[in-house]
Amino acid sequence: MALLESPRTRRRALRAATLTLGCLPAVWLVHAAFTDGLGANPVEKITHETGAWAIRFLMGSLLVTPLRRLTGWRNLTLERRTLGLFAFFYACLHFSTYLGLDLGFELGSLGEDISERPYITVGFATFLILGALAATSTRAAARRLGRRWKPLHRLVYLAGIGAVVHFLWLVKADTREPLIYAAILASLLGIRLWWRFQARRRSPQRSPDRVAG
Amino acid sequence: MLIRRGHEPRENDVTPEAVYLRRREFLTTSVSAGLGAAAFGSAFLTGCGPGEASAGSQATLPTKLLPTVPGPPALATDEERTRYEDATRYNNFYEFGTDKTDPARYAGSLRPEPWSVVVEGEVAKPGRVPLEDLLKPHPLQERIYRLRCVEAWSMVIPWVGIPLGDVIARMQPTSRAKYVAFETLLDPDQMPGQRRRVLDWPYREGLRIDEAMHPLAILVVGMYGKVLPNQNGAPLRLMVPWKYGFKSIKSIVKIRLQEDQPATSWNISASREYGFYANVNPEVDHPRWSQARERRIGDLRKRPTLMFNGYADQVASLYSGMDLRKQF
Numbered sequence: 001m002a003l004l005e006s007p008r009t010r011r012r013a014l015r016a017a018t019l020t021l022g023c024l025p026a027v028w029l030v031h032a033a034f035t036d037g038l039g040a041n042p043v044e045k046i047t048h049e050t051g052a053w054a055i056r057f058l059m060g061s062l063l064v065t066p067l068r069r070l071t072g073w074r075n076l077t078l079e080r081r082t083l084g085l086f087a088f089f090y091a092c093l094h095f096s097t098y099l100g101l102d103l104g105f106e107l108g109s110l111g112e113d114i115s116e117r118p119y120i121t122v123g124f125a126t127f128l129i130l131g132a133l134a135a136t137s138t139r140a141a142a143r144r145l146g147r148r149w150k151p152l153h154r155l156v157y158l159a160g161i162g163a164v165v166h167f168l169w170l171v172k173a174d175t176r177e178p179l180i181y182a183a184i185l186a187s188l189l190g191i192r193l194w195w196r197f198q199a200r201r202r203s204p205q206r207s208p209d210r211v212a213g
Numbered sequence: 214m215l216i217r218r219g220h221e222p223r224e225n226d227v228t229p230e231a232v233y234l235r236r237r238e239f240l241t242t243s244v245s246a247g248l249g250a251a252a253f254g255s256a257f258l259t260g261c262g263p264g265e266a267s268a269g270s271q272a273t274l275p276t277k278l279l280p281t282v283p284g285p286p287a288l289a290t291d292e293e294r295t296r297y298e299d300a301t302r303y304n305n306f307y308e309f310g311t312d313k314t315d316p317a318r319y320a321g322s323l324r325p326e327p328w329s330v331v332v333e334g335e336v337a338k339p340g341r342v343p344l345e346d347l348l349k350p351h352p353l354q355e356r357i358y359r360l361r362c363v364e365a366w367s368m369v370i371p372w373v374g375i376p377l378g379d380v381i382a383r384m385q386p387t388s389r390a391k392y393v394a395f396e397t398l399l400d401p402d403q404m405p406g407q408r409r410r411v412l413d414w415p416y417r418e419g420l421r422i423d424e425a426m427h428p429l430a431i432l433v434v435g436m437y438g439k440v441l442p443n444q445n446g447a448p449l450r451l452m453v454p455w456k457y458g459f460k461s462i463k464s465i466v467k468i469r470l471q472e473d474q475p476a477t478s479w480n481i482s483a484s485r486e487y488g489f490y491a492n493v494n495p496e497v498d499h500p501r502w503s504q505a506r507e508r509r510i511g512d513l514r515k516r517p518t519l520m521f522n523g524y525a526d527q528v529a530s531l532y533s534g535m536d537l538r539k540q541f
Contacts, residue, residue, distance in 0.1 A: 040511075041508065041510055104514055172364075174311035
């Protein structure tokens with residue numbers, strides 16, 4: 001692995017890995033669509049898969065900070081935004097499949113769904129949060145927003161909860177899969193709370209952000 | 214009362230000789246289908262790689278044809294039939310798993326032969342009836358019905374079966390028989406999905422007696438001219454085409470006539486969401502999603518859902534005077 005010895009090469013390899021990972025589900029879906037691999041109800045399959053990948057990439061982006069603290073590998077932070085953008089990308093595919101093929105682009109039906117069906121209310125709100133985060137994910141936006149950028153991007157925790165609740169509220173009886181995501185999310189949020197609590201206890205005067213794990 | 218059918222065979226009760234002579238064909242077909250599935254199943258377990266569930270195995274699709282007579286033309290739809298591959302690989306049959314593809318993957322462990330049905334409750338002759346005896350007096354009919362799932366997708370399927378009403382009439386219900394209750398097989402070895410308590414097993418369903426006697430309600434033993442595949446509810450299932458699919462219980466082992474409304478599985482699981490009647494109704498939404506439209510399997514876009522799944526002319530009178538929003 002001599003190639004990976006220079007920090008720059010390592011960064012690039014990590015970058016390439018993230019981009020490849022992010023594109024793979026989409027490539028697989030397109031391939032399956034052209035080879036009769038989506039089953040009897042391809043629209044439902046696409047809706048479920050794009051939704052599931054949005055959740056997975058969202059969890060992936062939430063995993064970055066804990067992983068960095070545990071491994072000390074700072075480069076990981078560079079991938080957080082990419083993972084978040086992939087989450088938004090799959091959420092876009094998810095939402096447009098629903099809007100176009102389930103609702104036939106009828107905005108009246110969309111309004112009715114959002115106001116009357118809690119799992120869609122939550123899903124739509126989550127989609128809006130991801131959109132706002134994606135729109136303000138550039139360096140220029142971060143500079144423009146200044147101090148407000150960080151609190152805004154803490155909404156990602158809410159998006160994570162929204163995505164899992166959306167999934168949990170739509171299943172009929174078998175809650176196993178959404179509960180797995182709920183458990184993952186609980187660990188990802190729980191470890192942050194724990195660290196924050198530890199930091200407060202050890203040095204109440206200092207800002208928790210500056211305490212290394 | 215409703216059940217004043219004669220017990221002497223009427224002319225159309227008599228099995229045509231051709232059908233009678235070929236009844237063994239049905240039996241051998243189901244036997245070979247069962248054996249085939251078992252053989253394929255063991256091959257799968259020994260020869261195949263990891264990743265597949267250890268319980269359950271893929272079911273082979275039956276190939277032999279069932280002899281049928283056409284059903285009443287007025288009850289058939291001329292809409293395009295759903296592809297057989299779709300109707301046999303996209304199923305809700307939680308006894309084999311909750312994914313739509315699970316039944317096709319794991320229903321090979323079901324042994325539909327031999328099969329018998331327990332008949333009990335308010336009937337003159339309760340007892341255990343071998344499936345072939347239950348079917349023997351009735352010529353198999355083909356009935357092409359729309360099937361509307363509560364999840365807002367639908368299919369058009371040519372079923373092979375017999376009128377449920379004729380079978381119930383032969384059981385000689387008493388005057389106290391107001392409802393018919395059905396039960397699916399309970400056997401986690403054959404139905405690996407029952408190892409998880411996703412529903413309160415065994416699966417239970419029921420009909421009001423006048424619904425059960427309606428000529429549209431049938432007991433199904435085949436589809437697309439062939440023996441019913443395991444994943445579609447072999448060897449005996451109900452089909453009530455004006456109700457959501459979950460009413461049409463699969464792999465039936467018990468039929469009980471009774472005075473009280475029976476408890477039904479999805480109603481037990483979520484009574485706000487799944488009523489006893491479960492009539493297809495575009496105006497009464499499921500609490501979590503709209504029932505106004507449905508996706509016909511094979512279509513990209515959705516289409517409007519019809520009242521009573523398009524069978525309003527035949528069945529609406531069963532519910533006159535009822536508030537279908539409350540009795541959903």
